[in-house]
Amino acid sequence: MFNRLKQVVAALTAKITQEDRTFVSLYLSSPAEGLFWNMNVPDQRHVLNVAYTAIELAKNHPKIDTILLVKCALLHDVGKIKNDVSTFDKIITVIGHRLAPSWAKKWGRLGRGNKLSNLRHAFYVYFHHAERSAAMLRDIGECPQIIEIVRKHHKTPAENDPLELVILRKSDNMH
Secondary structure (H helix, E strand, C coil): CHHHHHHHHHHCCCEEEEEEEHHHHHHHCCCHHHHHHCCCHHHHHHHHHHHHHHHHHHHCCCCCHHHHHHHHHHCCCCCCCCCCHHHHHHHHHHHHHHHHHHHHHHHHCCCCHHHHHHHHHHHHHHHHHHHHHHHHHCCCCHHHHHHHHHHHHCCCCCCCCCCCHHHHHHHHHHH
């Protein structure tokens, strides 16, 4: 629970530096950068933290494709679109998932509207952002390997998962 509280504080105080902007532009194509900058600042900060941590974790694995890993880290949450879900609704989804995961997943519905619809939409995004991200990446012509890793980043680990996906999951779970 302390980790979740830390995440709330991090989201409310998130900032992007010029160094972060340069880092993003070094790794992402213009269309991918557009998706990155279309996330809320807390989500941008999160994926940057995931990318920086993934680089550190990858140092122990000489066969890893670090460029692929960083691109996946920067793009894994692009399905969380700016102004699509409020910070308060994000907090409620995390609590709902923690208290009643099966119900929370079934209750989510795509589509905004009144406050209740927006909350249901937040639950939908929470549980389906990996698929949304993969679809958005497919739409801009991103490489299939990135799309597949992003799509699977919340799936149950499999024996044949690429090392980049394993490290992305580990780094994501740390933030």
